[in-house]
Amino acid sequence: MNATLIASECEARTQPRVVVAGLASCFGCQLQITNAEAHLLEVLGQIDLRYWQLVSSEPLPDEYDVAVIEGAVTTDEAVRTVRELRAKAKAVIAIGACAVTGGVPGMAAAGFDDRVAGTFAGAVPSACGTMRAPKPVSDYIDVDFTVRCCPIDSYDFIRVLQSALYGSNHIEADRTMCGDCKRRENECFYKQGTLCLGLVTRAACGARCVNLGRPCNGCAGLSPDANLEAARATCTAAGVDPNRFDEALQMFNQAALIAAADAARKEAE
Amino acid sequence: MTTTAIKMDHLARVEGHGNVHVVIEDGRVETVEMNIVEPSRLFESMVRGRSYTESSYISSRVCGICSASHVVTDLLAIEHAFGIQVTDRTRALRELLVYGSFLQNHATHLYVLAAPDYLRKRSIFPLAEMDRSLFDQALGLKALGNELCNKVGGRSIHPITAVVGGFTHEITPDEYRALAEKLTAAIPFAEQTVDLFHSFPVPQMETAGDFLAMEAEGDAAYPVEGSCRARFVRAGRSFDVADVDDEIEEYRVDHAAAEFSRMRATGSTFMCSALSRLNASWDRLSKRAKIAAAKVGLRPPAYNPMLNNVAQAIELVDALERCASLCLRLADDEFEGSSAPVAFEVHAGVGVGFTEAPRGSLFHKLELDDDGRIVHASIITPTSENLANLEADTRLLAEQLVAAGACADEAKAEIAKLVRAYDPCLSCSVH
Numbered sequence: 001m002n003a004t005l006i007a008s009e010c011e012a013r014t015q016p017r018v019v020v021a022g023l024a025s026c027f028g029c030q031l032q033i034t035n036a037e038a039h040l041l042e043v044l045g046q047i048d049l050r051y052w053q054l055v056s057s058e059p060l061p062d063e064y065d066v067a068v069i070e071g072a073v074t075t076d077e078a079v080r081t082v083r084e085l086r087a088k089a090k091a092v093i094a095i096g097a098c099a100v101t102g103g104v105p106g107m108a109a110a111g112f113d114d115r116v117a118g119t120f121a122g123a124v125p126s127a128c129g130t131m132r133a134p135k136p137v138s139d140y141i142d143v144d145f146t147v148r149c150c151p152i153d154s155y156d157f158i159r160v161l162q163s164a165l166y167g168s169n170h171i172e173a174d175r176t177m178c179g180d181c182k183r184r185e186n187e188c189f190y191k192q193g194t195l196c197l198g199l200v201t202r203a204a205c206g207a208r209c210v211n212l213g214r215p216c217n218g219c220a221g222l223s224p225d226a227n228l229e230a231a232r233a234t235c236t237a238a239g240v241d242p243n244r245f246d247e248a249l250q251m252f253n254q255a256a257l258i259a260a261a262d263a264a265r266k267e268a269e
Numbered sequence: 270m271t272t273t274a275i276k277m278d279h280l281a282r283v284e285g286h287g288n289v290h291v292v293i294e295d296g297r298v299e300t301v302e303m304n305i306v307e308p309s310r311l312f313e314s315m316v317r318g319r320s321y322t323e324s325s326y327i328s329s330r331v332c333g334i335c336s337a338s339h340v341v342t343d344l345l346a347i348e349h350a351f352g353i354q355v356t357d358r359t360r361a362l363r364e365l366l367v368y369g370s371f372l373q374n375h376a377t378h379l380y381v382l383a384a385p386d387y388l389r390k391r392s393i394f395p396l397a398e399m400d401r402s403l404f405d406q407a408l409g410l411k412a413l414g415n416e417l418c419n420k421v422g423g424r425s426i427h428p429i430t431a432v433v434g435g436f437t438h439e440i441t442p443d444e445y446r447a448l449a450e451k452l453t454a455a456i457p458f459a460e461q462t463v464d465l466f467h468s469f470p471v472p473q474m475e476t477a478g479d480f481l482a483m484e485a486e487g488d489a490a491y492p493v494e495g496s497c498r499a500r501f502v503r504a505g506r507s508f509d510v511a512d513v514d515d516e517i518e519e520y521r522v523d524h525a526a527a528e529f530s531r532m533r534a535t536g537s538t539f540m541c542s543a544l545s546r547l548n549a550s551w552d553r554l555s556k557r558a559k560i561a562a563a564k565v566g567l568r569p570p571a572y573n574p575m576l577n578n579v580a581q582a583i584e585l586v587d588a589l590e591r592c593a594s595l596c597l598r599l600a601d602d603e604f605e606g607s608s609a610p611v612a613f614e615v616h617a618g619v620g621v622g623f624t625e626a627p628r629g630s631l632f633h634k635l636e637l638d639d640d641g642r643i644v645h646a647s648i649i650t651p652t653s654e655n656l657a658n659l660e661a662d663t664r665l666l667a668e669q670l671v672a673a674g675a676c677a678d679e680a681k682a683e684i685a686k687l688v689r690a691y692d693p694c695l696s697c698s699v700h
Contacts (some may be wrong), residue, residue, distance in 0.1 A: 008648075027284050027696050028333020028426040034381060036423055037412040041397055055381055056392035057281035074308045104330040105310040114312040120521070127306050128526045134310075151333060151426045212423040212430050213437030213557035217326060251323065 015164055019051040021085060023071030023078045024105045024134060028151040029096035030054045030070050035132040036154035039218040043158055046165065066091045066164055069137050072098040072105040076130040079140055086141035091164045094136070094143045095157060097150035102136045102255030104150065109133040109254050134253050146172065148204040150219035150252065156204075173203045175221040177216055181207035189215045190238040197248055199234060200226035218252045270295050270690035274676055275353045275667075277685060282382040282392070284334055285695020289684060290524075291667050294636050298671060301664040303656050303688075305525035307699040308662065313646045314450055321433065321615070321641040322349050328633065329427045332697040334377065335425045337370035338626035339633070339648075341494065346633040347433050351641075353613040356606025358599070359435045360495065365595045366421045366431060367494045367624055371416025373425065374627035375543070375581040378692045379466060380407035383578055384687045387469040389622030406458045417592060420448060434610035436692035445600035452593035459585040460561050464584045467565035471690075472683060474666055478658040479532060479539035480501045480572075481517075482549035483625045491546070491587055493625040501532060501539060502548045502569075510623040512538070513632050517649060518599055527698035529657040530649070538658035541571040541629025541651050542691065543580035544571060577690045581627075615641040626651055628692050652691075652698035659691050 022030055034055065036043065048063045067089035073079055086092055097103030097107050098196035108115050112133040116124060124131065138141055147160045148151075163170060177198040182188075197218035198210060204220035233243040250257060275291040286306040292300040316327050325343035329336045341363050348355065350579065381393045383688045386409075397404040415425035420440050422428025430438045440448075480502040484490040499516075500507040519528040531538050545561070547554075548569045554562065562568060562583045567576060598604065615637075622633040629651030636645040666687050670680045 022286070025696065026330050026333040026336070028330075028336065028424055031333050031377070031426060034377070034411075035415050036406040037415070040408065041394075044394065052392075053279055053281050054284065055282060056394075057385075058391050059279075071308075074310070078308065104315070104327060105308075107315045107327075108311045115311045119309070119311050119314050123521070125521060125523045125526055127304055127524050128309050129306065131309065150330065151424075155678070209429050213561075214423075214429050214432065217323075247319075248323070251327065 004010070015048040016066055017048065017050045018047045018066045018068065019060060019085070019089075020049075020054070020068040021051070021070070021081065022053065023069065023081070023099070023137075024074040025071030025096065025098045025103075027054060027070070029147075032151045032154045033157055036158060037075045039158065043161070062088070064089055066093065068093045068095055069099050070095050072102050072134040073137060073140055074105060074131060074134045075128075076132060079132075082141050084138055091144045092137075093145040093147065093160060093164055094138065094139065095147040096152050097219045097221065097252050098147065099137045100146045100148055101252050102134050103219070103252055106136070106252070106254040107250055109135070109258055110250070116134045139255070148202065148220040153205070174224045175203045176207065176225055177201045177203045177207060177220065179203065181210050184211060186210045190240070193239045195235065195240045195244055195248055199231045200228060200249070218249060221252050222249075222256060243251060275677055275681055275684065277681060280685070280688060282385065283338065283689060283693050283695060284332070284687060285693070285698070287695050289663065289688060291663065291680070291684065293667065293671055296671055298664055298667045300526045301660055301667060303660045303663070305527045305656065305695055305698060307526055307695040309526050309699050312647060312700040316643050316646045319643055321637055321643065324635065324643060325431070325433070328648065331650070331700045332694055333426045334374055335370065335626045335628065335694060335697065337366050337422055338624050340428050340431050342622040342624045342626075342631050342633045343366050343635070344431060344433055345622030345624070346620040346635040347622075347637070348620065349622065350618035350635060350637050351613050351615060352618070353434055353611065355435060355611060356604070356608065358604040358606050358608045361595055361599060361604045362421060362436055362439070362608050363431065364494050365592055365599070366418065366428065368588050369417040369421060369592050370416065371493070371584055371627045373411055373432075373570070374414070374416060375585050376407065376411035376414055377518050379462065379578060379581055380411070382692070383689045386682070386689060410455055410458060413451055417448060417452070420444060432610055434613055436608040437610070439608055442600035444594040449593040449596035449600070452589045452596065455559060456586060456589050459582065459589055460557070462585060463561040463579060463582040464566055466578045467567075469578075471573070471667060471686070472669065473573065474575065474662070474669060475572040476540060476658060476662050477572050477665070478661060479537050480545035480548045481539050481541040481630050481651050481654065482545040483623070483630065485550055485553055488589060489553070491550050491555070493546075497623060499623065499630055500549055502545065504532070504535065504537070506532075506534065510621045510632060513621060513623075513634065513649065514647070517654065518673050519649065519653065525656065527656060527695065528653050530654040531657055538661050539654065540574060540658045540691070541654050542577045543584050544577040545576065545629060546625060547571065547583065549579045554583070555587045555590040557590055575690045581692070587687070615639075628652060628694055628697070629654060648700055650694070650697040650700065652693045652695060655691055656698060657691065659688065659693070663687060
């Protein structure tokens with residue numbers, strides 16, 4: 001159903017019911033929600049927060065309107081959880097790089113079985129559940145809204161939550177971060193021969209890291225406009241090894257890279 | 270036979286996913302398990318083969334709440350391996366970042382996670398109606414901690430500016446001074462926090478385990494960063510952190526995705542925490558922190574793990590004073606050198622980074638090859654160090670509760686308090 005109608009539908013009953021669930025993550029994005037301290041009560045005043053394990057001991061209810069999901073899907077149990085959340089919620093919001101792209105945990109997707117074997121010396125504790133290669137939430141269920149980056153920006157979350165509750169025509173930007181960075185008049189890292197992923201990363205942060213003197217690591221995920229071949233050529237021209245560029249992309253895009261390679265392989269067959 | 274099973278699944282108000290299982294048969298505590306079901310993200314395998322330039326950025330993601338500690342500890346390991354000497358100013362900034370992160374961590378733990386237990390609420394939010402001023406001040410202190418990390422690290426979670434050899438960005442002297450003013454102004458509330466948490470009744474118990482904490486060097490202040498020595502307080506056993514593998518043994522159990530730890534020399538379990546640090550370095554606290562501690566009677570030896578909440582509150586006082594002073598000295602350019610990253614050579618080596626994270630002693634050990642790529646990584650986190658001791662203390666508490674004839678609900682509530690007093694960070698412990 002159209003998520004934007006949630007508020008009007010809920011008005012007659014009560015406030016929209018929201019649950020927050022965490023999968024494989026550092027919990028940083030859930031913390032970022034609490035880090036909107038000055039506005040936390042105003043945000044919470046608009047919703048009926050039914051379940052948030054990090055801050056409350058209320059159990060997961062049977063009915064809710066909005067499910068906020070943090071973290072990558074890394075176990076069979078997590079697959080069941082996201083499917084249940086999707087089945088019950090009218091809107092699903094994926095927050096943070098782990099949920100949106102697979103994020104840093106997604107790096108482990110390459111050579112996953114060997115990594116598991118090496119880490120647990122062959123005896124995976126039963127407490128680990130049935131592990132599977134990390135993937136973003138959207139690989140298993142439809143996601144209505146996303147809040148990008150690692151970690152999310154507290155106020156981005158509030159903006160997206162408002163979109164889910166009240167509706168909005170806002171469409172996520174497709175453009176790359178590089179253009180935003182140029183408009184901020186930052187000195188380009190490629191001028192110093194330093195690798196930066198702003199060339200191909202989706203604009204979502206206002207060049208947060210580059211503004212503070214650090215190259216982009218791509219936490220917002222690849223932009224649909226990204227031209228990887230052109231980016232590799234830029235690297236070569238600036239004296240940066242294009243293999244380093246490919247390697248750096250893995251940090252937040254491993255799941256997408258593996259999926260693209262699988263698709264290319266199938267096509268070749 | 271009467272069997273009472275206390276199952277606390279999806280333990281709330283802790284960072285990460287965990288359950289506690291206690292089985293009592295005929296008045297005997299048979300099973301006590303910290304069932305840690307947090308998903309394993311395989312960090313140590315993930316960083317293998319990656320360049321040192323990415324290492325701290327990746328391992329920051331072990332944990333959002335103590336990411337500043339993971340970043341600085343990882344940088345220390347790399348610099349140890351490469352033999353890099355950073356400037357005094359960079360050292361001061363790191364101390365500010367690490368100790369500053371205690372403010373948001375302890376304030377979050379004490380008020381958002383732990384306090385609802387004692388106020389008999391499910392979350393902090395009802396506090397807004399019970400005592401709006403306390404609620405606002407509590408969140409205000411947490412916000413101040415975030416502001417400090419934002420200013421120094423560029424972001425409250427996963428700092429941006431701290432890199433190998435130095436910092437990529439610094440705020441202006443006026444911003445440091447403004448921060449110092451806010452930090453100083455928050456001290457009276459931190460002192461009230463000590464009194465408040467002291468006023469919450471806790472069971473009398475004494476852990477059988479040891480206490481691990483950083484050992485201060487020379488006339489250094491209360492140590493959270495900058496020393497390469499750690500000490501098991503009760504055993505009186507002190508060691509250089511380069512030998513951490515000889516001192517701490519990590520082992521696996523089936524009921525936890527995290528590794529457990531014990532002292533290799535004696536097999537004893539141990540606790541690292543604010544309480545451990547107080548036991549190790551009480552005499553190095555700032556004057557106001559010492560007075561706050563003395564007023565509530567918390568001084569070494571203090572072996573009741575439940576008192577860790579009070580110890581954290583005392584650290585808030587110390588951290589506010591120290592961070593305010595660091596900000597003023599940074600504003601007045603009192604430290605030698607600039608914080609711009611120093612030049613260094615990349616070569617093969619092994620390095621150990623060590624800091625006191627908010628929850629206790631944190632170690633990153635990295636082996637790097639000639640290209641600066643990671644050959645082997647070992648991350649030993651405070652919660653992983655604590656789990657075996659927490660399990661032992663839970664058993665102890667359960668036995669005391671059974672002996673006192675407590676009902677299952679009462680036992681559940683008390684055990685939850687104990688677990689939260691340890692302030693476990695389960696995503697850290699599994700990583």
